[in-house]
Amino acid sequence: MGVSFDLFGTLVTADRPADPAAAIATELEKRDVRVPDDWADAYAEPHVDAPDGAEVPLPAHVSRALASRGVEYEHNAARRAVVAAFDPTVETRPGALETVEAARELGPVGICSNCSVPELVGRTLVRSDFERDDFDAIVTSVGCGWRKPAPEMFDVTADRLGVDPADLVHVGDDPQADGGIEAVGGTALLLEDVALADVPTRLSTVKSQQS
Template identity: 80%
Template structure:
C-alpha cells in the first residue's frame, strides 16, 4: 500500500494573492513588460484549449494572454513574474507531521498536488515543517500535465510509489478533486469526513483490514 497527500489545504496553508491578475501584472511591470489596459479581462479569458483534465501552466496562460493583446516581451518574463507573484507564507497544519509519519510506517508516501505555478510546491515544502525526504515522490499537475481528479495524475503517483492505483490511499480536502482516486478503485480519506488528527488511526485501521 502507498499513501499520497494533497498539499494545499491538507498538509499546509499557504496564502495566495487576493487579486492574482494584479499581482502578476505588478511582477510583469517590474520586468519591463507593458501591461494591457484590459489586463483584468485578458487574464480571465481562456487562451489555451487543453484536453479534458489537463493542466494549463499559469506562465503559459499569462504568455498567451499577453500575446492576445499584441504585447512583446522576453519569453522568460511570464514565468519569472508568475513565480514571484505566488510567493507564499506557509504554515504547516496541526496534525500534518503526525499524519505523514503514520503513513510512512505503512509504506511509501507521496505528495499529489494540483498546482499550476512552477516551483510553488517545492518552495512551499521548504518553508513548511517537512523535510524533503519525508516523501518518496512529489507529483504536481504542473509537472505531469494532469489535474486531479484526472486518473492520469493518480496513476503516475501510484507508479512513482511502486503500487497499483487500487492500492493507493489519497488524503485530501476536496471531494471533487481528491476523491478522484476512487474512480481507480483506490481509497480517498477526505478531511470533510475525517480530521487530520484522526488520519493516523484511519491508516492503522486500513492496515489491519488489509492484513
C-alpha cells in the same frame, strides 16, 4: 499500500494573492513588460485549448494572454512574474508532521497536489516544517500535465510510489478533486469526514483491510 497527501489545505496552509491577475501584472511591470489596459479581461479569457482534466501551466496562460494583446517581452519574463506573484507565507497544519510520519510506517508516502505555478510546491515545502526526504514522490499537476480529479494524476502518483492504484490511499480536503482517487480503485480519506489527527488510525484500518 501507498499513501499520498494533498498539500495545500491538507498538510499546510499557504496564502495566495487575493487578485492573481493584479499580482501578476505588478510583477510583469517590474520586468518591463507592458501590461495591456484590459489585462483583467485578457487574463480571464481561455487561451490554451487543453483536453479535459489537463493542467494548463499558469505561465503558459499568461504568455498567451499577453500575446493575444500583441505584447512582446523578454523570454521567460512571464514565468518569472508568475512565480514571483505566488510567494506564500506557509504554516504547517497541526498534526501534519505526525500524520505523515505514521503513514511512512505503512508504506511509501507521496504528495499529489494540484498547482499550476512552477516551483510553488517546492518553495512551499521548504518553508514548511517538512523535509524533502519525508516524501518518496512529489507529483504536481503542473509537472505531470494532469489535474485532480483526472485519474491520470493518481495513476502517475501510484506509479512513482511503486504501488497499484487500487492500493493507493489519498488524503485531501477537496471532495471533488481528491475524491477522484476512487475512479482508479483507490481509497479517499477526506478531511471533511476525518480530522487530520485521526488519519493515522484510519490508515491502519485500511492497511488491515488490504492485507
